[in-house]
Amino acid sequence: xxxxxxxxxxxxxxxxxxxxxxxxxxxxxxxxxxxxxxxxxxxxxxxxxxxxxxxxxxxxxxxxxxxxxxxxxxxxxxxxxxxxxxxxxxxxxxxxxxxxxxxxxxxxxxxxxxxxxxxxxxxxxxxxxxxxxxxxxxxxxxxxxxxxxxxxxxxxxxxxxxxxxxxxxxxxxxxxxxxxxxxxxxxxxxxxxxxxxxxxxxxxxxxxxxxxxxxxxxxxxxxxxxxxxxxxxxxxxxxxxxxxxxxxxxxxxxxxxxxxxxxxxxxxxxxxxxx
Numbered sequence: 630x631x632x633x634x635x636x637x638x639x640x641x642x643x644x645x646x647x648x649x650x651x652x653x654x655x656x657x658x659x660x661x662x663x664x665x666x667x668x669x670x671x672x673x674x675x676x677x678x679x680x681x682x683x684x685x686x687x688x689x690x691x692x693x694x695x696x697x698x699x700x701x702x703x704x705x706x707x708x709x710x711x712x713x714x715x716x717x718x719x720x721x722x723x724x725x726x727x728x729x730x731x732x733x734x735x736x737x738x739x740x741x742x743x744x745x746x747x748x749x750x751x752x753x754x755x756x757x758x759x760x761x762x763x764x765x766x767x768x769x770x771x772x773x774x775x776x777x778x779x780x781x782x783x784x785x786x787x788x789x790x791x792x793x794x795x796x797x798x799x800x801x802x803x804x805x806x807x808x809x810x811x812x813x814x815x816x817x818x819x820x821x822x823x824x825x826x827x828x829x830x831x832x833x834x835x836x837x838x839x840x841x842x843x844x845x846x847x848x849x850x851x852x853x854x855x856x857x858x859x860x861x862x863x864x865x866x867x868x869x870x871x872x873x874x875x876x877x878x879x880x881x882x883x884x885x886x887x888x889x890x891x892x893x894x895x896x897x898x899x900x901x902x903x904x
Contacts, residue, residue: 635708638708640710641665646841656852664704666693668713694720707724709721738770738843790810804860835876853867874889
C-alpha cells in the first residue's frame with residue numbers, strides 16, 4: 630500500500646483520550662504518516678474535569694498553513710474534528726483548499742453538539758460556518774444532533790429509523806455517514822448515504838457509551854479508508870472496534886473520562902490489515 634500522509638485538524642486535549650491524541654495514535658497504527666494542526670490546547674477535555682486550562686491557537690493555524698504551502702507540503706487526506714472557533718473553521722477550509730493533494734479526501738466530523746444541544750460556547754453563526762465547511766468534505770460524519778442543527782430540523786429524542794432517514798434526505802451532500810442510529814433501543818450504528826443509495830450497519834449498544842467514541846470512530850474510518858477500504862467497509866470496521874473498546878471500558882469506575890482503546894488497538898489493526 631502506498632504510504633499516506635494524513636493531516637488531523639482538531640483540538641489537543643492533553644488528558645482525556647479524545648481528538649488529536651486519538652487521531653495520532655490510530656492513524657499511525659494504520660501505517661500512515663500522521664500530521665497535526667491543533668486548533669486549541671486544553672489541559673483536559675471538557676467532560677467532567679471542571680473548567681480546563683485553554684490556549685487558543687487561531688493565529689498559529691494560519692502561520693502554519695503559510696509555512697507548509699511555501700514548502701510545497703500536501704496531504705493525501707485531511708481529517709477535521711472539533712474546531713471550536715470561527716477562525717479555526719476558516720483555517721480548516723483553507724487547509725483543504727490549499728494543501729489537499731490531487732485525488733485526496735477530506736473527512737469531516739462536524740463536532741458541535743450532542744443529545745439535542747449545542748456544545749457550550751457555540752451559536753448559530755458557528756453552525757452556519759460548519760454548514761459551509763461541509764460543502765468541501767468528501768464525507769461528513771454527523772451524529773443526529775449535528776444533522777438536525779445542520780438541516781434546521783427539530784431534534785427528536787426518540788431517534789428512530791424514520792427520523793434518521795428524514796435527516797439524511799435533508800442533508801444536501803453526496804456522501805453522509807450518520808452515526809448513533811439504531812433500529813431498537815438496545816442497538817446503535819450508522820446509516821451511510823452515497824448519492825441516492827442508503828445502507829445501514831448496526832451492533833449492540835453497550836452501557837451509556839464513553840467520552841471520545843466519536844473521535845475514535847472518525848480516526849478508525851479514515852485510517853481504514855486510506856488503506857483501500859470503501860467507506861461502508863471502513864465504517865463497519867470502525868463501528869466494531871468502537872463497540873469492543875466501549876465494552877473494554879465497562880466495569881472500571883476510575884476510567885470514566887475516556888474509552889480504553891489502546892490495549893485492543895495493535896491486535897485489531899493487524900487483523901484488519903489481513904482482511
